[in-house]
Amino acid sequence: MGGASGQIITxxxxxxxxxxxxxxxxxxxxxxxxxxxxxxxxxxxxxxLQLLFHIATKTGQLSPKTIVRWRxxxxxxxxxxxxxxxxxxxxxxxxxxxxxxxxxxxxxxxLTGLFGTYLAWSLKSKGRIDERVGYDRIPGRVAELAQDVKxxxxxPDPSADPIALPAAPYDAWIIDLYTNHLHDFxxxxxxxxxxxxxxxxxxxxxxxxxxxLAPYVDAQGQEKLSRIWNLVAEKDRLDFARVHFGLTRAWxxxxxxxxxxxxxxxxxxxxxxxxxxxxxx
Numbered sequence: 001m002g003g004a005s006g007q008i009i010t011x012x013x014x015x016x017x018x019x020x021x022x023x024x025x026x027x028x029x030x031x032x033x034x035x036x037x038x039x040x041x042x043x044x045x046x047x048x049l050q051l052l053f054h055i056a057t058k059t060g061q062l063s064p065k066t067i068v069r070w071r072x073x074x075x076x077x078x079x080x081x082x083x084x085x086x087x088x089x090x091x092x093x094x095x096x097x098x099x100x101x102x103x104x105x106x107x108x109x110x111l112t113g114l115f116g117t118y119l120a121w122s123l124k125s126k127g128r129i130d131e132r133v134g135y136d137r138i139p140g141r142v143a144e145l146a147q148d149v150k151x152x153x154x155x156p157d158p159s160a161d162p163i164a165l166p167a168a169p170y171d172a173w174i175i176d177l178y179t180n181h182l183h184d185f186x187x188x189x190x191x192x193x194x195x196x197x198x199x200x201x202x203x204x205x206x207x208x209x210x211x212x213l214a215p216y217v218d219a220q221g222q223e224k225l226s227r228i229w230n231l232v233a234e235k236d237r238l239d240f241a242r243v244h245f246g247l248t249r250a251w252x253x254x255x256x257x258x259x260x261x262x263x264x265x266x267x268x269x270x271x272x273x274x275x276x277x278x279x280x281x
Contacts, residue, residue, distance in 0.1 A: 018083035
C-alpha cells in the first residue's frame with residue numbers, strides 16, 4: 001500500500017487491532033483471569049518479530065524491495081507493541097526498580113523508533129538523496145564540486161577578440177558572485193539546521209543570486225551560470241544527505257543497543273514472573 005490512502009488504511013488497522021487488544025484484555029479481566037499473561041505474551045511475541053527484523057537485515061541476503069517490506073512491517077508491529085505495552089503496564093509506571101527499568105527501556109525504544117520512522121519518511125518524501133552515494137563518499141564528491149565550480153568560473157570566453165579591447169564585465173560579475181556567495185558554500189558542509197528540518201531557504205537564496213545575474217550576461221555567461229546552478233543544487237543535495245545519513249547512523253547507535261538491552265530485560269522479567277508464580281502455587 002502506498003500514498004495517502006495506504007497510510008490511512010494502515011492507521012485504521014493499527015487503531016482497530018489496538019482496540020481489539022484492549023477489548024480482549026477487558027474480557028479476560030471480567031472472566032477473573034490475569035490479563036497480564038495475555039498482553040505480556042503478545043508483547044513478547046511482537047518483540048521477537050522485531051528481533052527477527054534486525055537479524056534479517058544483518059544477513060545481507062535480502063533484496064532492497066524485501067528490506068523495504070520488512071521495514072514497513074517492522075514499523076507496523078512497533079505501533080501495535082505500543083498498545084500492548086500500555087495495556088501490560090496498565091497505563092502507569094511500575095513501582096519496582098526492575099519494572100521501572102523495563103518501562104523506561106520500552107519508552108526509549110519507542111521514542112527512538114518514532115524518530116527513525118520520521119527520518120525514513122523525511123528521506124522518502126523529499127526525494128533528494130541518491131542512495132548510491134554513501135555517507136563516506138560525500139566529502140570526496142563535495143571536494144570535486146568545489147574544484148568544478150572554480151574551473152567554471154575561471155573558464156575563459158572562447159569567442160573573445162584577440163585584439164586587446166575593453167572586455168564586457170560579465171566574467172567579473174560571475175567571479176564576484178562566486179567570491180561573495182558561493183566560495184564559502186563549496187568549502188564544506190553548510191546549512192545543517194536548515195537541512196535538519198528539510199528547509200530549502202538557503203538554497204533558494206543562492207539560486208536567486210544566480211537567476212538575478214543571468215539576464216545581464218551574454219550567452220557564454222549564461223552557460224556558465226547554468227553549470228554553476230547545477231553544481232550548487234548537487235552540493236545542496238549532498239549536504240542534505242550528509243545530515244540525514246549522519247542522523248541515521250547516530251540513531252542506530254542508540255536504537256539498536258537499547259532494543260537488545262530491552263530484550264534481555266524482558267527475558268529476565270519472564271523468568272522472574274514464572275519463578276514467582278511457581279513458588280506461590
